Amino acid sequence: MADSLLVGIDIGTASSKGVLVSPSGEVLARASRPCLPQEPRPPHRTSYPHPGWVEHDAESVWWADFLALSRELVAAADGRSLAGLAVSGIGPVLLPADADGRPLRPAILYGVDTRATREIDELTEELGADAILARAGTPLSSQAVGPKWRWLARHEPEVYEKTRLFLMASSYLVHKLTGEYVLDHHSASQCDPMYDLRAAGWAYDWAARVAPGIELPRLAWPTEVVGTVTGTAAAETGLPAGLPVTAGTVDAWAEATSVGVTEPGDTMVMYGSTMFLIQVLAEPAPHPALWTTRGVWPGSYSMAAGMATSGLITDWLRGLVGGEFADLVAEAAKAPVGGNGLLLLPYFAGERTPLFDPDARGVLAGLTTRHGVGEIYRATLEGIAYGVRHNLETMPSDGARRLVAVGGGTQGGLWTQIVSDVTGQEQLVPTETIGAALGDALLAAVATGSRPDAAAWNPPSTTVRPTPSATDEYAHYYHHYRNLYPATADIAHFLASRQR
Known part of the structure; x- marks a missing residue:
C-alpha cells in the first residue's frame, strides 16, 4: 500500500474540487465542478430564497459534485490502488435528514445565512454571553449552528419533527459513502453553543435546550478513519468498496492543512x-x-x-x-x-x-x-x-x-x-x-498510516513583501x-x- 494513491474532495460554496495525490504529495490529477453563472440552472447552485437566507441542495449540489469528481479521479488513477479518501465541505451548516440520511430540506449555510438573529439574541440571553464564551469559546452569531436549530423548530416544525440526523457537507458525504453517523471535532466545535471546547465533546445539557430530541453524531478527529466505502456507494461513485474514509472537516481548515x-x-x-x-x-x-x-x-x-x-x-x-x-x-x-x-x-x-x-x-x-x-x-x-x-x-x-x-x-x-x-x-x-482538496488528501494519508510532512507537500513559491x-x-x-x-x-x- 506504500505506493497507493490518496483522494481528496472538497465541496465549496461556489465550486467543488478534487485531487488524486501520490504518497509524496505530488498531484497526479485534479478535477473541478465550477459554478457557471451564465447557465439558467448552473450545476453548482447556491440558492437565496429570501433576504438573509443562503442554502445548498445536498443531493443536486454536494452529492452530484462528489459523484462527478470521484468518477473522474478514479478514471485518472488508471487502475492504480487507492489508500484512502478524505472529504471536506462548507461549514458550519445545518442539514436536517431522516433516519436514512435523506435531506428533509436544503442545507442552511454558515455565517452568510443570517435568518436566525432573533434566536441568537434569545439563546445569548438564556445561557449568558460570558458563559457561552467560556464554555463554547465563541459568542453566538450568524456563524453558529445552535440558533439555526431553534429557528428550524420555530418556523418549520414539520421538518424538525421528522429530523433524525444532523449533517454537514462533509458528514453528509461520509454517511453516503460509509453509512456512519459521525462528525469531526472541529465541525462540532462550530455548533455553538452545543459543544464544550475544553472538554472536547458535546455539551449535552445545552444541546438539549437548543435542539431537543435530536440525536447528535459521534465525534472523531479529521485524521481518523471512521468507515469504509460500502458496496452501494462503490457502484455509484466508482470508488473501490472497502476504501478507508476519514471523518472529514470544514473546507477552510482542510485548506490550512494543505499549506x-x-x-x-x-x-x-x-x-x-x-x-x-x-x-x-x-x-x-x-x-x-x-x-x-x-x-x-x-x-x-x-x-x-x-x-x-x-x-x-x-x-x-x-x-x-x-x-x-x-x-x-x-x-x-x-x-x-x-x-x-x-x-x-x-x-x-x-x-x-x-x-x-x-x-x-x-x-x-x-x-x-x-x-x-x-x-x-x-x-x-x-x-x-x-x-x-x-x-x-x-x-x-x-x-x-x-x-x-x-x-x-x-x-x-x-x-x-x-x-x-x-x-x-x-x-x-x-x-x-x-486548496482544501489537497489538505483532504494529506489528512487521508495521516489517517491511513503515512507520516507526511505537511510543509513539504506544498512549499511556498512566492513571498509578497510590503x-x-x-x-x-x-x-x-x-x-x-x-x-x-x-x-x-x-x-x-x-x-x-x-x-x-
Missing part, C-alpha cells in the same frame, strides 16, 4: 468569495469578536475570523461594469494608493468578525465624478484589505508567526500586494493552489476606515431594515 498551517502562530488568509483567516493556537483563547474552535489535529485549537464578502464584491463590480477581471486589475494597478481619495467599507452582506453585525452595509466614501472604474476597483481591494488588518489586529497580540495566502484571489498579485502593504506583513504564497511607503500611506486611510463604520452604523441599520 502547512499547523504550528501555533501559523496563520492562513484565504482569498475567495469571502475572506477567511485561521490562526493555529497552542491553547484555547476565547475572544468575544472572533471564533475559537478545535483544530484539525487531535488536541489542537485554532482561532478564526471571517469577512462576509470579499471576492463576491469584486464579482459584483465586474458584473456592473462588464469586461474581464484582468482588465479591471490592470486599471486598478494604475491608480495610486487610496484610489485618489476613496474609502470603501466591504460590508455588502453585513459583517461577521470582528463586528458581528448582520445589518452592516457597504459604503463608498469620497466618490467624485473624476473617479473611474480602476480607482473604484482598487478602493474595493483596499477596503477588503483594511478588513483583513482589522481581523489580524483583533487576534492574539503576539501575532502571526507566518502568514500564508491561499485561494483564487492570490492570482495576479495586486490583491495580495495591497494586503501586505495595508497590514505591513509578508505573505507566503504556496506552490499548489488547488512596500514601506505604501504602508505608511495606508495607515492614514486605515485610521479613517476604522472610524467610518461607527459613524455610519445607524444609517446602515436603517437601510438594512428597509431592505428586509
Whole structure:
C-alpha cells in the first residue's frame, strides 16, 4: 500500500474540487465542478430564497459534485490502488435528514445565512454571553449552528419533527459513502453553543435546550478513519468498496492543512468569495469578536475570523461594469494608493468578525465624478484589505508567526500586494493552489498510516513583501476606515431594515 494513491474532495460554496495525490504529495490529477453563472440552472447552485437566507441542495449540489469528481479521479488513477479518501465541505451548516440520511430540506449555510438573529439574541440571553464564551469559546452569531436549530423548530416544525440526523457537507458525504453517523471535532466545535471546547465533546445539557430530541453524531478527529466505502456507494461513485474514509472537516481548515498551517502562530488568509483567516493556537483563547474552535489535529485549537464578502464584491463590480477581471486589475494597478481619495467599507452582506453585525452595509466614501472604474476597483481591494488588518489586529497580540495566502484571489498579485502593504506583513504564497482538496488528501494519508510532512507537500513559491511607503500611506486611510463604520452604523441599520 506504500505506493497507493490518496483522494481528496472538497465541496465549496461556489465550486467543488478534487485531487488524486501520490504518497509524496505530488498531484497526479485534479478535477473541478465550477459554478457557471451564465447557465439558467448552473450545476453548482447556491440558492437565496429570501433576504438573509443562503442554502445548498445536498443531493443536486454536494452529492452530484462528489459523484462527478470521484468518477473522474478514479478514471485518472488508471487502475492504480487507492489508500484512502478524505472529504471536506462548507461549514458550519445545518442539514436536517431522516433516519436514512435523506435531506428533509436544503442545507442552511454558515455565517452568510443570517435568518436566525432573533434566536441568537434569545439563546445569548438564556445561557449568558460570558458563559457561552467560556464554555463554547465563541459568542453566538450568524456563524453558529445552535440558533439555526431553534429557528428550524420555530418556523418549520414539520421538518424538525421528522429530523433524525444532523449533517454537514462533509458528514453528509461520509454517511453516503460509509453509512456512519459521525462528525469531526472541529465541525462540532462550530455548533455553538452545543459543544464544550475544553472538554472536547458535546455539551449535552445545552444541546438539549437548543435542539431537543435530536440525536447528535459521534465525534472523531479529521485524521481518523471512521468507515469504509460500502458496496452501494462503490457502484455509484466508482470508488473501490472497502476504501478507508476519514471523518472529514470544514473546507477552510482542510485548506490550512494543505499549506502547512499547523504550528501555533501559523496563520492562513484565504482569498475567495469571502475572506477567511485561521490562526493555529497552542491553547484555547476565547475572544468575544472572533471564533475559537478545535483544530484539525487531535488536541489542537485554532482561532478564526471571517469577512462576509470579499471576492463576491469584486464579482459584483465586474458584473456592473462588464469586461474581464484582468482588465479591471490592470486599471486598478494604475491608480495610486487610496484610489485618489476613496474609502470603501466591504460590508455588502453585513459583517461577521470582528463586528458581528448582520445589518452592516457597504459604503463608498469620497466618490467624485473624476473617479473611474480602476480607482473604484482598487478602493474595493483596499477596503477588503483594511478588513483583513482589522481581523489580524483583533487576534492574539503576539501575532502571526507566518502568514500564508491561499485561494483564487492570490492570482495576479495586486490583491495580495495591497494586503501586505495595508497590514505591513509578508505573505507566503504556496506552490499548489488547488486548496482544501489537497489538505483532504494529506489528512487521508495521516489517517491511513503515512507520516507526511505537511510543509513539504506544498512549499511556498512566492513571498509578497510590503512596500514601506505604501504602508505608511495606508495607515492614514486605515485610521479613517476604522472610524467610518461607527459613524455610519445607524444609517446602515436603517437601510438594512428597509431592505428586509
